[in-house]
Amino acid sequence: MTYELYYWDGIPGRGEFVRLALEQAGADYVDVVREEGGMARMMAVLKGRANGFVPFAPPFLKDGDLLVSHVANILQHLGGKLSLAPKDEAGRLEANGLQLSITDFVAEIHDVHHPIGVSLYYEDQKDEALRRAEDFRDERLPKFLGYFERQLRKNGKGEIHAVGDALIYVDLSLFHVVEGLRYAFPRAMATAEPDYPMMVALHAQVKALPRIEAYLSSGRRLAFNEGGIFRYYPELDRA
């Protein structure tokens, strides 16, 4: 069974959290929009011209007849099938809770450069973005990173994992959050990282996984850029 991932081409975006799980599992998947005719196929689903459920936005995943929308929903679904989720109910609920905190964090990271509206260009909300970026660096970044750091410390013995004693999809997502923050806020992260040694170590541990290493150096990995969630606007970073 080939999984079909539907997401915009050209940016890692929210699709990247799903790609990392599929890649680490060695799953058979296609990144539909990067294939010929793929954009038209995605738009047909989003416009309700295909049969079945209509998602609010990409990413969504087709798994045979099932259509799964939203990153946390997709990862929860794939987690069980690809052995990237805790096996016990308590662990699965914790993993989904953590992934939903990552979801909130990612939305806030996005809104640093779009505090007024997604329908406006960054340049048209730059004054507001400068103010929001200051609040983000001073308040939200330490709040979220500190939360995940404490969870890793509480859970981890030896190998670092968010829940339980094996690699799960939440670990992969936390890796990508660190990747993205380093791209978007290099100076703020350089200052902050000593306070989050478990996050830094988890990032290194995931990056060294053979399948992730192979993926990161492949053409399937898209580079960060100023069309995505994690954008590098020097004026929004720490001075």
Next chain:
Amino acid sequence: MTYELYYWDGIPGRGEFVRLALEQAGADYVDVVREEGGMARMMAVLKGRANGFVPFAPPFLKDGDLLVSHVANILQHLGGKLSLAPKDEAGRLEANGLQLSITDFVAEIHDVHHPIGVSLYYEDQKDEALRRAEDFRDERLPKFLGYFERQLRKNGKGEIHAVGDALIYVDLSLFHVVEGLRYAFPRAMATAEPDYPMMVALHAQVKALPRIEAYLSSGRRLAFNEGGIFRYYPELDRA
């Protein structure tokens, strides 16, 4: 087994989405923080002084030894146990996807009055809020309401439901979204509602459920106010 809901007292907030499911199911639950000593019990969990998983923020639910965080995770968990979720896998995935779109909508509704940061007062970000409110009313409100309207129309025959042919937790959450929007944006909603007849009808249908009717007129129901997600600031509504 008594469910324990942990959420701030004094506002309906995100806890209300969980309350509505517990109330409609006639479940045995306590609203912990509204009991004597409850605030200290919630803070002990949030500060990591209790055993077990530490949630990022309220609401969270204790179900025996299980601790479930985030509204969509709680509702997915309760949905199966309280017969408020679709019985088939495709339906459960769709319901969770819809609830996650509601989650995003609720976050955007909140950020209309807090576009710069939750650590600042509304009065300290009012200029930015005025601008964001315009974008919200013109772009985001119709985008989200239109999406849910199309889903109800596509799914519904006779009784209105988000997925399948029985009442599910998503229906209850959509009811509360309409309730809250009518409180926060009365003029914008009065203008918009004729475009969303299924949403209006679903709201009326849920409101007339005997257990919901009894709950809404009970002391357990907290009134909307300017400490919550849905706040009435006349200047943010349509002129």
